[in-house]
Amino acid sequence: MPPPPQSTHNYNPYLPTSSSSSSAKSASFKGCCCCLFLLFSFLALLALAIVLVVILAVKPKKPQFDLQQVGVQYMGITPTTASSLDPTTTTSNTISSTQSASISLTIHMLFTAVNPNKVGIKYGESRFTVMYRGIPLGKASVPGFYQESHSSRNVEATIAVDRANLMQADAASLIKDASLNDRIELRVLGDVGAKIRVLNFDSPGVQVSVDCAIAISPRKQSLTSKQCGFDGLSV
Incomplete structure (x- = not known):
């Protein structure tokens, strides 16, 4: 019997496949990212430590x-009273009958x-x-x-x-403070x-x-x- 035909493609188990090559690249990339993250974290902590040392050295005082x-x-005050139409109303009656009051004010500080x-x-x-x-x-x-x-x-x-606008007790107090x-x-x-x-x-x-x-x-x-x-x- 003639020998079986031999395949023209030889399999070499020592040659890396494409999947193993991509896994190695991914691991290398992750390693670089971790190194960069640790480096930046260290630099940030170092800068913060320097700032804290300087702040403690200068001993800041409160401004x-x-x-x-x-x-x-x-400044203007406008009262609203229940007896505002009565011309005989006195100041004390006006204060006691005050229902509301409005205040306008402009102050420069x-x-x-x-x-x-x-x-x-x-x-x-x-x-x-x-x-x-x-x-x-x-x-x-x-x-x-x-x-x-x-x-x-x-x-x-x-x-x-x-x-x-101020109502009732606050309005009465405002009128009293202003008028009396x-x-x-x-x-x-x-x-x-x-x-x-x-x-x-x-x-x-x-x-x-x-x-x-x-x-x-x-x-x-x-x-x-x-x-x-x-x-x-x-x-």
Whole structure:
């Protein structure tokens, strides 16, 4: 019998297949990604450690953010009483029968920001609210800014209140304060976001809270007293 025909294709078990080659490339790519991730993580931690060391070295102090001046540009009070059509109504009766009142107010505030630190401070947008007996009347905002080290800067804000309505007891108190005492006590609250900047890196944001009690004379359209306090920055 003639021998069986031999195949022209010889199989070599030592030659790699295409699947094993792609698996090796995938493993190599994953290894490179892990190395790069570890490298960037190490560099980020190193930069953070340097910033923290510098912050501890300069010993940052809390900035001073204080209300220096308050200008009353306009103040008007409009009462609504149940006996407003009675010409014989006295002032005391008007106060007792007050159902509501609206207040319009425009005040200009000048703050002074002082940075006593060796590094700069980056302030975010600041918001201020004027209140009467715990009732918000109006708000104002100040754009963020950067303050150099060992510097002082003026910050201005204007709060405009357009016919804010007060009801019953609050309205009666407002009319009494204005007509009998010529003194309306308001409260100005504000939150100022601040960050310490070192080597172009910003520290985590913290809040500087401003709390000012002011008294305004409706007849003179002027400020009669102010007292401010603030919760300073701590890092």
